[in-house]
Amino acid sequence: MNSLDQITPQQKTYFAQYLLDWYDKNKRKLPWRDTKDPYKIWLSEIILQQTRVDQGMPYYRAFIETFPRIQDLAHANEEQVLRLWQGLGYYTRARNLHRCAKYIYDELGGNFPKTYAELIKLPGIGPYTAAAIASFAFDEATAVVDGNVFRVLARVWGIQLEINSTSGKKTFTNLANELVPANRVGDYNQAIMEFGALHCQPKGAKCGECGLASQCHALQHKLVDKLPLKKKKPQARQRYLNYFIIGDGERFWLRQRQDKDIWKNLFEFYLIESEELVENFEIFLPKLKPLFPDFVLESKSRLYKHVLSHQHLHVRFYHLNTPNACVENVLPSNYSLYTIEEIRQLPKPILIHKYLEHCVFSLNLTKI
DNA sequence: AATCCGGGGCT
């Protein structure tokens, strides 16, 4: 492995200059480049967290059109911001975006903080985003360290440290900052990320046509597909969420999830969670019977089953559609009855998870 | 230090 102090000043200069030249030739034209407007740069960076350019672009345009200036965003209500964000995921980004706009407009008189140290204090702005805004908008010589930068640095300099460990992050950040050139800081930061996104990709890196090939540690040691190193996280506990859509066709049992655990505040149907996969529906009958005395599977009800999976979460829906389902006094605590119309009007990404949305909007929740 | 937050792309 290369140690940092083995990198000569000549190597550093060549590295930065190569990336800048590469960037000049290969950069994509993006609406948030070629601007120094911190509002536009900030907005684009928040959208681009965990989001690809292609996916984020329409959202960026919609936000700029709806909120051309930071005061427009600051004056909006949260509901409006969340609806524009709908479909992007990670909704706390939208809440923090709005909070941050209000703070900058109301408390700072609309003056965007200009330094990394000030920016990182703002909600939704961490080390990466603070460095991006500080360097793109204000030419501060501070390195961005995102997934692309981890990958490019790990490969070129042969850094075999885990990028998701605290010490690994620190080392990569230090190296990144040592490599930042004296001029064109913003362009350099854009360049290394663009290079990682378009050329030195996670898979299928274009090493054959790479000007850094002769000094790339990973290429020379056949480590391109191995780097960057990442600490494996132990397999998450598999969770089986068995939902029972219990209703008479007009009203359904629903509750809002509590603050702990996943899907905070989101609505859900009657839930029986199990440690393992339950294939046989009959297993649940003893639990359902007391709550649901009128329930007769054999004759009066219809059963639909839908199965959805994501990561360690396995979600099953049993749709039990029977008459006399909504006896108030057997309703379990913290569940309430909601009409179909009330369910449909709950804001989709904010209060209804995609799984439940699938159920509410594609299953036919009608009277039998 | 570990866990949660949501989408989409790739195989």
Next chain:
DNA sequence: AGCCCAGGATT
């Protein structure tokens, strides 16, 4: 269908 991706906040 099952992996992989990865900034920031929270605990």
